[in-house]
Amino acid sequence: MDGLIPIEAPLENGHVARCRHWPGLLQSESLEEWTRSIPWQQNRITVYGKTHDEPRLTAWFGPAYTYSSIAWPSAQIPVDLQGLNKLISNTLKCREFDAILCNLYRNGQDAMGWHRDNEREIDPTIIASVSLGAQRDFKIRHRTTRETWTVPLGHGDLLSMEHLQLDHEHALPRRARIDAPRLNLTFRHFRGGGT
Numbered sequence: 001m002d003g004l005i006p007i008e009a010p011l012e013n014g015h016v017a018r019c020r021h022w023p024g025l026l027q028s029e030s031l032e033e034w035t036r037s038i039p040w041q042q043n044r045i046t047v048y049g050k051t052h053d054e055p056r057l058t059a060w061f062g063p064a065y066t067y068s069s070i071a072w073p074s075a076q077i078p079v080d081l082q083g084l085n086k087l088i089s090n091t092l093k094c095r096e097f098d099a100i101l102c103n104l105y106r107n108g109q110d111a112m113g114w115h116r117d118n119e120r121e122i123d124p125t126i127i128a129s130v131s132l133g134a135q136r137d138f139k140i141r142h143r144t145t146r147e148t149w150t151v152p153l154g155h156g157d158l159l160s161m162e163h164l165q166l167d168h169e170h171a172l173p174r175r176a177r178i179d180a181p182r183l184n185l186t187f188r189h190f191r192g193g194g195t
């Protein structure tokens with residue numbers, strides 16, 4: 001059963017921004033196995049002229065894609081992730097996703113700042129996010145009203161972000177007291193791909 005996070009904000013383009021949450025849907029997935037099988041890399045990003053390590057490890061599967069100062073070459077989605085892709089797209093009743101961004105937060109010091117997944121090639125209709133491992137707070141806020149929602153994401157949770165990339169941004173803040181890792185997979189559609 002999914003839970004609707006009380007966002008439900010009508011947008012000027014006629015869509016409704018919303019977020020749905022399925023706690024524990026994928027709890028049989030193993031954090032250790034996915035951590036082992038994904039080819040993690042440490043990227044460096046340049047912000048305001050300063051270059052530093054991103055506070056997390058990442059991997060990308062899908063068409064060539066650039067965000068911040070990182071250019072990912074195209075990479076095929078591995079067969080085992082395709083299985084998860086099918087399961088999630090069936091749950092969300094949408095076509096299979098074209099791309100997966102993988103994030104590994106080694107502990108509470110690893111994080112992701114406020115941003116939108118609003119690159120031109122990404123379809124904002126629905127982005128799906130799977131969490132494994134340590135529970136972390138996922139934050140969503142309206143860009144102008146600053147209204148903020150906190151969704152604690154635990155092991156096996158599925159979250160959908162639907163039309164959420166226009167007026168809202170999201171983040172995964174640092175948490176000083178968390179020592180355990182968390183793995184996140186975000187499934188995205190590329191514009192013009194599939195039906």
Ligand SMILES: O=C(O)CCC(=O)C(=O)O
Nearest residue numbers: 101103112117172184186
């Ligand atoms: O780890 C998360 O839940 C957030 C991931 C995220 O914001 C992203 O990949 O754009």
